[in-house]
Every structure is written in C-alpha cells, then in structure tokens.
Amino acid sequence: MSSSRATWWQSAVVYQIYPRSFCDANGDGIGDLPGILARLDYLRHLGVDVLWLSPMFPSPQDDAGYDISNYTDVDPVFGSLADFDLLLAEVHRRGMKLVLDLVVNHTSDEHPWFEASRRGRHDPQRDWYWWRGPRAGMAAGAPGAEPTNWASAFSGSAWQFDEASGEYYLHLFSRKQPDLNWENPQVRSAVYRMMRWWLDRGVDGFRMDVINMISKDPRLPDGIVGSVGSSGFGDGSPFYICGPRIHEFLQEMYAQVFAGRDAQLLTVGEMPGVTVEQARLFTDPDRHEVDMVFQFEHVQIDHGIDKFHPTAFRLVDLKASFGRWQAGLAEVGWNSLYWNNHDQPRVVSRFGDDSDRYRVRSATLLGTVLHLHRGTPYVYQGEELGMTNGVFGSIADFRDIESLNYYAAALAGEGSGAPQPGDPLADETAGGTAVTAAGPGRQPDDSTVLAALRRMSRDNARTPMQWTAGPHAGFSSAEPWIGVNPNHRTVNAEAEYADPDSVYSHYRRLIALRHSHPVVARGSFTMLLPDHEQVYAFLRQLDAEQWLVLGNFSAADVAVPLPDAADWASAELLLGNYPTGEAIGSPPDAPAPARSAELWLRAWECRVYRRTAPPA
Numbered sequence: 001m002s003s004s005r006a007t008w009w010q011s012a013v014v015y016q017i018y019p020r021s022f023c024d025a026n027g028d029g030i031g032d033l034p035g036i037l038a039r040l041d042y043l044r045h046l047g048v049d050v051l052w053l054s055p056m057f058p059s060p061q062d063d064a065g066y067d068i069s070n071y072t073d074v075d076p077v078f079g080s081l082a083d084f085d086l087l088l089a090e091v092h093r094r095g096m097k098l099v100l101d102l103v104v105n106h107t108s109d110e111h112p113w114f115e116a117s118r119r120g121r122h123d124p125q126r127d128w129y130w131w132r133g134p135r136a137g138m139a140a141g142a143p144g145a146e147p148t149n150w151a152s153a154f155s156g157s158a159w160q161f162d163e164a165s166g167e168y169y170l171h172l173f174s175r176k177q178p179d180l181n182w183e184n185p186q187v188r189s190a191v192y193r194m195m196r197w198w199l200d201r202g203v204d205g206f207r208m209d210v211i212n213m214i215s216k217d218p219r220l221p222d223g224i225v226g227s228v229g230s231s232g233f234g235d236g237s238p239f240y241i242c243g244p245r246i247h248e249f250l251q252e253m254y255a256q257v258f259a260g261r262d263a264q265l266l267t268v269g270e271m272p273g274v275t276v277e278q279a280r281l282f283t284d285p286d287r288h289e290v291d292m293v294f295q296f297e298h299v300q301i302d303h304g305i306d307k308f309h310p311t312a313f314r315l316v317d318l319k320a321s322f323g324r325w326q327a328g329l330a331e332v333g334w335n336s337l338y339w340n341n342h343d344q345p346r347v348v349s350r351f352g353d354d355s356d357r358y359r360v361r362s363a364t365l366l367g368t369v370l371h372l373h374r375g376t377p378y379v380y381q382g383e384e385l386g387m388t389n390g391v392f393g394s395i396a397d398f399r400d401i402e403s404l405n406y407y408a409a410a411l412a413g414e415g416s417g418a419p420q421p422g423d424p425l426a427d428e429t430a431g432g433t434a435v436t437a438a439g440p441g442r443q444p445d446d447s448t449v450l451a452a453l454r455r456m457s458r459d460n461a462r463t464p465m466q467w468t469a470g471p472h473a474g475f476s477s478a479e480p481w482i483g484v485n486p487n488h489r490t491v492n493a494e495a496e497y498a499d500p501d502s503v504y505s506h507y508r509r510l511i512a513l514r515h516s517h518p519v520v521a522r523g524s525f526t527m528l529l530p531d532h533e534q535v536y537a538f539l540r541q542l543d544a545e546q547w548l549v550l551g552n553f554s555a556a557d558v559a560v561p562l563p564d565a566a567d568w569a570s571a572e573l574l575l576g577n578y579p580t581g582e583a584i585g586s587p588p589d590a591p592a593p594a595r596s597a598e599l600w601l602r603a604w605e606c607r608v609y610r611r612t613a614p615p616a
C-alpha cells in the first residue's frame with residue numbers, strides 16, 4: 001500500500017454546517033453566523049478539524065442559498081462580513097479550519113452578471129451564460145421549442161424562455177439558477193478572482209458545488225429519451241457531466257487560485273455521476289485538480305427511476321460500491337466518505353433503524369463503518385446525535401424547491417411523477433407508510449407522493465439542529481423556518497454530550513481514533529464477506545498492524561463466518577457499541593452450523609479489533 005504523500009486532510013474529519021438550520025442567535029427562526037460562533041466549543045469538543053459552511057452569501061434563497069446573487073458578501077439573514085471575519089478568527093483560534101461552498105456552475109438570476117446578460121443579445125455579458133434560440137423550425141416560446149430536451153434537476157425543462165430577447169437560457173437546476181458559460185474566459189477569471197479574495201481573507205478551501213458540470217459540450221445535443229425518469233425529457237447528462245474541458249478548467253483553477261500558496265488548504269469537488277476512473281484523475285495529486293470528490297454511487301443505491309421511486313436497500317450493493325471505490329483509489333487519488341449532507345435523507349432512517357430500540361446502535365454502527373474506511377470522513381450536523389428523518393404531515397410542511405416542484409409535477413401527471421411503464425413507484429414500505437404503486441393509467445395521489453417525499457426529501461436533512469429538549473429544540477427562540485423534529489425531547493446535544501453511551505460520544509471516539517492511529521488514515525483496505533447480506537466486514541492494515549471492522553446491518557444476531565474468526569475473537573477490542581462487560585459469544589439456542597462460529601454480532605452491533613498481522 002502506498003502511504004506516500006500523506007497530507008493533513010487524510011487524518012482530518014470535516015463537519016458540515018447548514019447555517020439556516022444550525023443555530024439561530026438573533027431570534028428570527030433562521031440560523032446565522034453568530035449562532036455558529038456560539039457553538040464552536042461544541043464542535044471543538046467533538047474533535048472535528050474542518051468546518052464546511054453551506055452558502056451564507058446574499059441570495060434570493062430560491063434554492064436555500066445555492067442561488068448566489070453576490071459572491072463576496074454575507075446575506076443579512078445570516079449576519080455580516082464582520083460576523084464572518086470573527087467566526088473565521090474564532091475557528092482558527094480553536095485550531096480548526098473553515099471551508100466555504102463554491103457555487104459557480106450557476107449564479108442566481110438576480111446576480112448582476114446575469115442581470116447584465118439578460119439585458120439583450122448584444123450585451124457584452126450575454127455570453128457569460130448559455131443562451132440559445134428555439135429549436136430549428138419552431139416558434140420561440142412554443143411548447144416543445146426549447147433548444148434541447150434536457151430536464152432540470154428540479155422538474156420541468158432545463159431551459160427558460162426570455163420573452164424580451166426571444167431566446168432561452170439554460171438552468172440545470174431552478175429557473176432562478178442560470179448556468180454560467182465556462183467557455184468564456186472572462187467568466188473563469190471572474191470566478192478565480194473571487195476565490196482568491198476569500199483565500200486572502202483567510203478561508204481554508206472550498207467545497208465545489210456540482211463542479212463536474214461546469215464544462216458542457218458546446219453543441220448541446222439532445223439527450224436520449226426514456227433513459228431518465230422524467231417522461232418526455234432526454235438525458236442531457238452525457239453532455240454536461242465531466243464534459244470535454246473539465247480537467248482543463250480544474251487545472252487552470254488550481255494554477256490561478258491555489259498554486260504557490262503555502263497554507264494547508266482543502267478542495268473537494270461535488271461530482272454527481274462521476275465514475276471511479278474519472279475520480280482517480282480528478283484526485284491524482286500530480287494532476288493538480290482537487291484533493292477529493294464527493295461521488296454519488298452509494299447514495300443512489302436505493303434509487304429507482306429517480307430518487308422519489310426508491311427501491312429496497314441491499315447491503316451487498318453498498319459493499320460492492322464502496323469496495324470498488326476503495327480499490328479504485330487505493331494507489332492514486334483519495335476518497336471522501338459521507339452518509340449525509342443537506343441533500344440526503346438521514347442515514348439512520350435510511351440504512352439503519354431509527355426506532356427507539358435501535359436508533360443509537362444503528363447510528364453508531366453506521367458511523368463506525370464509514371469512518372474506518374480509507375478516505376476523509378464528513379459529518380453532517382446532527383448526524384453525530386443520530387438525528388432522524390423529519391416528521392412532515394402535509395405538503396405545507398416541506399420547504400425544499402426540489403420537493404415542492406416534484407410534488408406539483410407529480411400531481412399534474414408530469415415528469416417522473418407520472419405513471420411510467422413498469423414503474424417501481426414502490427414495492428415496499430417506507431418508515432411505516434406504504435408507498436403504493438401508481439400503475440399504468442393512474443395518476444399518483446397525494447399520499448403516494450407524500451410518502452416518497454417523507455422518505456427521500458432533502459428537507460429531512462434540514463430540520464433544525466437539536467440542541468436541547470426545550471422549546472424549538474434550543475435552535476431558536478422563535479418559530480423555526482421549518483418544523484423541528486418532535487424527537488428532540490430525547491435526541492439532543494444536551495442529553496448526549498456527557499453520556500458515554502450516546503451517538504455523540506461514539507463519534508468523538510471515532511474521530512479520536514483517526515487522529516491517533518495512522519492505520520485509519522493511511523492503512524490499506526480489504527473488503528471481506530462481500531456477498532454476506534447482513535455483515536459488513538473489512539480489514540485495514542499498516543505495516544504489521546491490522547484492524548478488523550465488523551457491523552451487523554440487521555436486528556437479528558448473526559455469525560461472522562471468517563476463517564480466522566477465533567483468532568480475531570481473542571484480539572484487542574478497540575471499539576464497540578455494546579457495553580464491554582456484556583458477554584460476546586454464540587447464543588446458546590443458535591442453530592448448529594452457526595454455533596460453530598467463533599464471532600457473533602448482536603442487533604446492529606459493530607466491533608473494531610486490532611491485532612498484529614500474521615505473517616503472510
């Protein structure tokens with residue numbers, strides 16, 4: 001295993017803050033920078049090294065801040081630039097780093113660049129965005145006259161018609177998020193200038209929003225129809241995911257923004273649809289692109305035709321995916337490791353068991369399995385408490401544009417909400433709520449669509465951070481912008497902070513393990529038992545030190561059928577999620593074949609063993 005080129009972020013843990021939902025200091029129901037400042041000691045105590053802030057820049061908040069109208073200021077709802085400077089200084093004073101969200105695939109339509117661009121076909125900034133006339137032979141604005149058949153990620157066409165000029169602009173996300181044209185060198189220099197401005201101010205790097213979408217095939221071809229969930233739309237992604245100039249642009253960015261700075265910086269590119277092979281190129285240190293990428297394979301493992309048509313989770317699929325990524329980036333490149341962020345449902349509700357009985361066990365198991373892979377782990381706010389999916393009564397409780405647009409389209413019988421041939425809309429139960437099938441010829445009803453949203457909506461991640469059992473979970477003194485989860489009475493930071501058996505304390509231990517044992521950051525990774533349907537098992541090894549990580553992804557006791565199970569059972573137990581005093585062994589009433597196994601795991605149990613590697 002090559003352990004050369006160790007860099008600081010290999011043994012670091014990053015914590016993502018979604019400012020809107022983290023802590024509200026000024027009592028307006030929305031989180032803010034002074035709120036974050038007030039909680040820095042909590043984060044320091046948890047042990048994380050880097051904080052990543054989701055966007056806090058001025059924004060119309062159409063997509064909760066991922067639609068930026070000014071890159072070099074702070075939205076008044078979150079505070080001021082002075083608040084930011086103070087926050088940054090206090091983060092640094094505590095020995096942590098601060099990374100900003102860089103959202104430059106698109107701006108807000110209220111950004112001055114776009115306001116100039118839409119002034120008319122001859123404006124000097126027209127070409128800063130993707131403008132096109134109607135489809136050949138069709139009248140501008142007529143149904144179906146959009147320049148391509150691409151769908152927006154938030155339902156409907158990716159093109160918005162502009163009456164004044166008779167042209168359309170491209171928006172891969174909301175119509176208030178027009179895509180920047182990175183073919184134009186002026187756009188690129190303006191972005192690099194802005195990035196240098198923040199680095200000069202002291203920030204420690206960037207998480208780069210959908211950065212693998214900045215290079216588009218300038219011919220903008222139609223996509224194949226039928227390969228994406230949205231009926232009628234084509235799949236444009238081959239023409240904007242990892243497009244022809246993506247590596248050139250990232251290398252240019254590196255040269256213009258990062259090269260020559262001696263600070264310890266971090267860059268992580270969010271890259272939907274990236275393959276292992278591409279990720280290896282993006283993260284090869286010799287190529288000077290980004291330090292690591294967020295890939296999406298494991299968070300799409302339970303998607304059907306799209307995320308709102310989920311399928312049953314299968315552990316073997318998850319292991320196959322992670323196993324490939326671990327192997328693919330073993331020698332060159334680096335993984336980021338995450339279960340959660342502001343776009344994903346809560347992992348304990350998704351791949352674990354969020355019932356009162358198993359929430360703590362399954363949340364600690366999930367954390368353990370993830371953090372002990374090779375890569376840099378990311379903790380999303382509240383994950384360290386075992387926060388669960390939200391409770392949403394009706395559509396009025398949702399806030400996220402993706403969810404609201406999907407709901408409207410589905411009930412109108414449009415897009416992927418419309419019945420599809422062989423629609424898997426669902427074949428299973430979601431959190432106790434049946435997701436019923438919308439068979440051919442039927443329109444999904446309100447309850448079907450709501451069941452899908454309750455399970456997969458991004459709002460699940462965005463409910464307020466649960467600080468206390470008190471009013472509004474201690475997040476705010478006012479009614480929060482989105483409903484608090486009623487389980488804050490038991491699931492909250494105050495209750496967990498000093499409890500050695502809490503999810504929080506377990507995450508602290510995990511983070512400390514990474515800091516104190518080089519095998520976690522730099523050791524090799526070997527997946528074991530890839531076909532086992534309940535047990536997640538892998539080895540880590542550095543020099544003569546070998547670790548075995550085990551997790552039982554079920555509520556049923558299970559034997560771990562490793563050939564050297566007996567040896568492992570007598571190895572040093574470094575970490576587990578059951579009280580250490582409790583006997584570990586085969587249940588007396590176990591069936592005969594299982595009884596012969598030497599290693600057993602109880603419901604949602606995880607264990608980490610250490611031994612000296614036997615001679616090869």
Ligand code: NOJ
Nearest residue numbers: 063066103173209210343
């Ligand atoms: C990815 C971000 O994580 C998500 O929240 C956002 O909606 C899109 N990019 C568009 O910026």
